[in-house]
Amino acid sequence: MALAALEEVSVAFGPRRVLDKVSLTVNPGDFWTLIGPNGAGKSTLLGLFNGLTRAGSGRATYKGREVTPKTAPLARREIAHVFQAADIDPRMPLSVFESVLSGTYGRLGLFKRPGEKEKNLALKALEAVGLSGLAKRPVGHLSGGERQRVALARALAQEPEFLLLDEPTASLDRQAQREILDGIAALQRRYRLTVFMVTHDLNAVFSLARQVAMLKGGRLVWAGPVDEAADTERLGSLYGVPVAIAEYRGRRAVIF
Amino acid sequence: MESFLSYEFLRRALLMGVLGGGVCGALGVFVVLWRMSLVGMCISHAAFAGALVGLWLGFPPLAGGLAAGLGAAALSGPLAERPGFSLDTAMGVIFSVVMSLAMLALGLLPGARTEGLSLIWGSLLTVTAFDLALMSGAACTLSLFIVCFFKEIQAIIGHSQAALACGVPVRQIRHACLALMGLVVACALKAIGGLLIFSLIVTPAAAALQITYSLRLMFVLSAAFGAVAAACGLWLSFHFALPAGAAIVLFSALILIACMIFSPKRNMPPQGG
Numbered sequence: 001m002a003l004a005a006l007e008e009v010s011v012a013f014g015p016r017r018v019l020d021k022v023s024l025t026v027n028p029g030d031f032w033t034l035i036g037p038n039g040a041g042k043s044t045l046l047g048l049f050n051g052l053t054r055a056g057s058g059r060a061t062y063k064g065r066e067v068t069p070k071t072a073p074l075a076r077r078e079i080a081h082v083f084q085a086a087d088i089d090p091r092m093p094l095s096v097f098e099s100v101l102s103g104t105y106g107r108l109g110l111f112k113r114p115g116e117k118e119k120n121l122a123l124k125a126l127e128a129v130g131l132s133g134l135a136k137r138p139v140g141h142l143s144g145g146e147r148q149r150v151a152l153a154r155a156l157a158q159e160p161e162f163l164l165l166d167e168p169t170a171s172l173d174r175q176a177q178r179e180i181l182d183g184i185a186a187l188q189r190r191y192r193l194t195v196f197m198v199t200h201d202l203n204a205v206f207s208l209a210r211q212v213a214m215l216k217g218g219r220l221v222w223a224g225p226v227d228e229a230a231d232t233e234r235l236g237s238l239y240g241v242p243v244a245i246a247e248y249r250g251r252r253a254v255i256f
Numbered sequence: 257m258e259s260f261l262s263y264e265f266l267r268r269a270l271l272m273g274v275l276g277g278g279v280c281g282a283l284g285v286f287v288v289l290w291r292m293s294l295v296g297m298c299i300s301h302a303a304f305a306g307a308l309v310g311l312w313l314g315f316p317p318l319a320g321g322l323a324a325g326l327g328a329a330a331l332s333g334p335l336a337e338r339p340g341f342s343l344d345t346a347m348g349v350i351f352s353v354v355m356s357l358a359m360l361a362l363g364l365l366p367g368a369r370t371e372g373l374s375l376i377w378g379s380l381l382t383v384t385a386f387d388l389a390l391m392s393g394a395a396c397t398l399s400l401f402i403v404c405f406f407k408e409i410q411a412i413i414g415h416s417q418a419a420l421a422c423g424v425p426v427r428q429i430r431h432a433c434l435a436l437m438g439l440v441v442a443c444a445l446k447a448i449g450g451l452l453i454f455s456l457i458v459t460p461a462a463a464a465l466q467i468t469y470s471l472r473l474m475f476v477l478s479a480a481f482g483a484v485a486a487a488c489g490l491w492l493s494f495h496f497a498l499p500a501g502a503a504i505v506l507f508s509a510l511i512l513i514a515c516m517i518f519s520p521k522r523n524m525p526p527q528g529g
Contacts, residue, residue: 050421073423081421090524093289093471094414102411106423111404138469139414151418158422 001064003028003162003194004049008058011044011218018044020218021058026162031188032196033205033226036215037239042198045215046164049196050079062162077107080155081164085148085171090140097135099150100125103157118157125156128190129183145176152183156191163188165197169204177201181208202254206230214238260494269380269447272388273486273504276444277456279395281482282402283440284461285475286433289413294347295332296437297454301351302328303441304450305358307375312361317375318390321445325438328354333431358450378449378501380490387446394443398436402475405429410471449501456482456505463512466519481511 004026011019018041026032026049034042047053048060051072060067062075080103103125104118126132129149134142139150148168155163168184169177181204188195188208199205205212205226212229214222216238222229229235230252236243244255261267287296303325310320328350335346365372374382402409408429411419420426441453448456460481464474489504516522 052417052421073425076421076423079421081418083415083417083421086415091465091469091521092413093465093469093474094410095469098410098471099414102407102414102419102424103422105407105411105419108407110408110425114407151415154415154418154422164421 002026002061003030003063004196005061006045006048006058007061009048009055009060010057011041011048011053012056018218019048022215022218022220023058024213024220024223026194026196028161028194029192030194030196030211031209032211032213033209034196034198034213034215035200035202035205035238040215041218042215043166046081046166046196046198049162049164050076050081052081073106077158078160079162079164080158080160082148082151082155082166082168084167085144085151088140088142088147090138092138092140094139095135096131096137096139096142096150097122097126099139100135100153100157103154104159107158121157121159122153125153128156128187129153143176144172145179148172148176148180149183152180152187156187161194163193163195165195165199167198167200169199169201177204184208202235203252206252206254260491265381265383266490266494268383268385268388269500270487270490272383272391272447273380273490273500274483275388275391275395276447277460277482277484277486277504277508278479279391279398279440279482280444280448280453280456281460281464281478281480281485282398282475283437284457284459284482285464285471285478286409286437287457288461288465289471290416290430290433292336292434293458294344294351295336295434296457298332298347298350298354299325299328299434299437300441300454300457301358301450302354303438303445304375304453305354305361307442307445307450308358308361308365308372311372311375312364317371317446318442321442322439324354325442326435327438329431329434329438333427333434337427374449375445376449376451377499378445378447378452378504380447380493380500383447387443390443391447394440398440401432401436405432406472413471448504452501452505456485456508459505459508459512460485463508463515466512466515466521481508485511 002025006022006024008021008023010021036042044053051067065071067075101122129152131149169180185208209226212226230245232243241256246253303321306324307317307321311317362372408424411424412426416426461478463481464477468474485508486504489507490500493500493503
C-alpha cells in the first residue's frame with residue numbers, strides 16, 4: 001500500500017491557482033525530490049502530505065486515510081517536516097536540546113511531560129546529526145548549517161515514518177550544504193525513512209534521490225526514476241534555460 | 257515602610273499591585289517572544305475602551321472590559337493568521353478605533369467622570385476585596401495555563417511552523433493565550449490603568465529576556481520584575497504623592513535599563529547578523 005498519495009489535487013489561494021490536478025504516489029522507502037522553478041508550487045505541494053496546505057479539490061491521503069483538518073493532527077505525529085533555515089533571535093531562551101526535544105511533543109500529546117524516553121530520543125537524534133557537544137548551547141547562537149542540523153534532529157526525535165524536507169540547504173554555504181545532504185543520506189539509510197525533498201539543488205537530486213517529480217506552473221510535468229530525469233531537454237524545458245549534464249567519476253552535475 | 261503598611265487600603269493596594277504586576281509580567285513573555293506587541297496593545301486598549309463604554313452605558317466597567325478584551329482577542333487571533341494580511345496596518349487601525357471609542361465614552365460620561373478617569377491612570381488605592389479575588393483568580397488561571405502547556409509554549413516559541421507540523425495544537429494555544437490576555441487586562445485595568453497596562457506587560461518581559469536563556473526562568477523573572485515594579489512604584493507614589501500607575505511603569509522601565517546594562521547578551525549580534 002502507498003504510504004502517501006495525492007489524487008488530482010488542486011489548490012488555489014484566492015483567484016490564483018497554485019496547484020492544478022496533481023497526482024503522485026509515495027511508497028514506503030522511496031526518496032523523492034521535487035524540483036521546479038520559483039513559484040511552481042513546490043512548498044505548497046509538500047504541505048499537502050501533512051495538511052499544512054488544504055486541498056481545494058481532489059484529495060491527499062496518508063496510509064490510506066484522507067488528510068483533512070480533523071485527521072491531520074494524527075498524521076503529523078508520524079510525518080516530520082523540516083523547513084528552510086530561518087533566522088533565530090540570538091537571545092532566544094531555548095537550548096539546542098530543548099529545541100530538539102520539542103520534536104517529540106506532538107506524539108507525546110497534551111498534559112504529559114517529556115520523560116526519559118523522549119529525552120533519550122532527543123539525545124540520540126543530536127548524536128545522529130553530530131551535535132551532541134552543542135546540546136546546552138542557546139539555539140540562537142548556532143550557525144545556519146548547525147541550525148539546519150538541529151531542525152533535522154528535531155524531525156528525527158519525532159521518530160517519523162515520512163520525512164518532508166523543504167529546501168533544507170537553502171541559504172547555506174557549500175560546506176554546510178554538503179554536510180546537510182550527507183547527513184540526510186545517512187539518516188535515510190539508517191532509519192529507513194521515506195523522504196520527500198523539495199530542492200533547487202539539482203546536484204543533490206542526482207546524488208540522493210531515487211525518484212524525481214518536476215513541477216512547473218502548478219502542474220506536475222514529469223515524475224519518474226532519477227536516471228530518466230537526468231535529461232537535458234527535460235530539465236531545460238522545466239527551467240526555461242539550456243542545460244548540460246557533466247559526468248565526473250560516476251557523479252552527475254547539471255550545468256546551466 | 258511600617259507607616260506605608262499600617263493602612264488597610266494600602267496593604268490591599270500593595271497586594272493587588274504585586275499580583276497585577278506579576279501576572280502582567282508573566283503574560284508579557286508571550287507578547288515578547290511570540291512578537292505580538294501590536295496584538296497585545298490592541299487587546300489591552302480594547303479592554304480599556306470596553307470598560308469606559310460599559311461605564312457610560314451603566315454597566316460595571318469590569319464587564320465592559322472583559323467583553324471588549326475577549327472580543328478583541330477572538331478577533332485578532334484569526335486576523336493574525338490570515339496569509340498575506342498586513343497585521344500591523346490592521347492593528348494600527350483597530351488601535352485608533354478603540355482609543356477613539358474610549359475617548360468618546362469618556363467625553364459622554366455625565367458628572368465628574370472620576371471613575372472614568374481612574375480607568376485611564378489606574379487607582380490602586382480604591383481596590384476592593386472583590387477586585388483582589390478576581391485578580392487572584394486571573395493569576396491562578398494564567399499560572400495553571402503556563403504549567404499545563406509549558407512544553408507546547410516552548411515548542412511554539414522555538415519554531416511555530418515546526419511545532420504545528422509535528423502535531424502541537426498551535427492555533428488553540430495561541431488563541432487561549434490571547435483570551436487570557438483579554439481576561440488579565442480587564443481584571444487589572446482598574447488598578448493599573450488602561451493607558452499604562454501594556455507597558456507593564458511588555459517591559460518586565462523585555463527585561464527578563466536580557467538576562468536569561470531559560471524560558472522557565474524568564475517567566476519567573478518577568479513576573480518578579482512586574483511585582484517588584486508594582487510594589488516599588490506604589491511605595492514611591494505613597495511617599496512622593498505620584499500617580500501610582502505612572503510610578504509603577506517608570507520603575508519597570510528602570511529595571512529594564514538596569515538589565516540592559518548588565519545583560520550577558522548585550523554584545524549579541526542582531527538577528528540574522
